[in-house]
Amino acid sequence: MPIRSLFVTRLYRAALSEQGDPIDPAELETSCLTIAEDDEAGQAWCEENDFPGYTSYASLTDLGWRFPIFADLIEVLDRHVAAFAEELQFDLGGKALELEDIWINILPEGGIHTSHLHPHSVISGTTYVAMPKGTSAIRFEDPRHPMMMAAPPRRSDASEDQRTFVYVKPQVGDVLLWESWLRHEVPMNMSEEDRVSVSFNYRWG
Template identity: 75%
Template sequence: MTNIRSLFATRLYQADLSAFGAAVDPAELENSCLVIADDDEAGQEWCEAKAFPGYTSYASLTDLPWRFPIFADLVKALDAHVAAFAKDAAFDLGEKRLILEDIWINILPPGGIHTGHIHPHSVVSGTTYVAVPEGAAAIKFEDPRLAMMMAAPPRITDAPEEMRQFVYVAPKPGDVLLWESWLRHEVPMNMSEEDERISVSFNYKWE
């Protein structure tokens, strides 16, 4: 008898932000992101110095939920999603819990990319999508074992998703994606001709 099993699963969580009854106004969230980006001179300077396309508040604003009520509402919604993800992942949190570590805005213009990376020192990372224009690239996830597949042939084009070396997810506005922070991912070029891709990313830590 042959018995073939899938081992060591990598979980990717996708849901509507409103799945747990979140009261986050999408229009207000989008407008807040744009206003913050326009006013955040320190963030603009950091992006220019680092040749970062578009805008991110990652290196400039560390207290968005305190400054703007819409982000406090957003964090309440994200807390519920992260708790659901932790349960699905069978995390044994003991007496500790997963709490927000940082949250930041991303505005990616046409032609902008965000190269492959992980989120060190965090447990769960994710993004909620505010504006996804037509032509915006899907987020790309990489098999974490890829560096160890030294002599492995590529997978066939129509391989099951769980066996592919790269998986692309095309989110829509209002989606939340969550993954464990060690999972390498990237945002390929925004191919929209004129519209920005707006998202809010975040990390959760265990303490």
């Protein structure tokens, strides 16, 4: 009996360099650390909200203006997002997906980003700047999970497309893209070194 897969959840993974000139990860990391050191408003927000490490999400909205490398990064991300939108077969009505937010994440040893999604956006994603040995992957959750009220658990050897949670371990220079409704989290960073990434949202219209 043939069995079809319906309502597939797509995850895009590529090297940044596949859609433009290479972005120097060392320069990008230096820029992230410099901004984090100077961003007193962001530091204060993290402290007030018990946020581990640092994020510029609540403090800075102009990274592309502050450092040329972020402007270059945004140009490359625009191309990746356009490629993913094509794969998703979106009918955008002649309007491109546009960058809404872009922010820095620095996750120290013991830090976590709890499970969340990105409402009001279309595509979300992260590019990875520093991933020391032992640092955490990103975990995605089956979006049907809240509706599986009486379902038994999946076997430990279930295929990836049948699992409730999927862990993805990106490399420096990778970009991951997903639809913004997909719930995800970053488990505890077990490395003594910082995990550095840049995340972003794209909106339509």
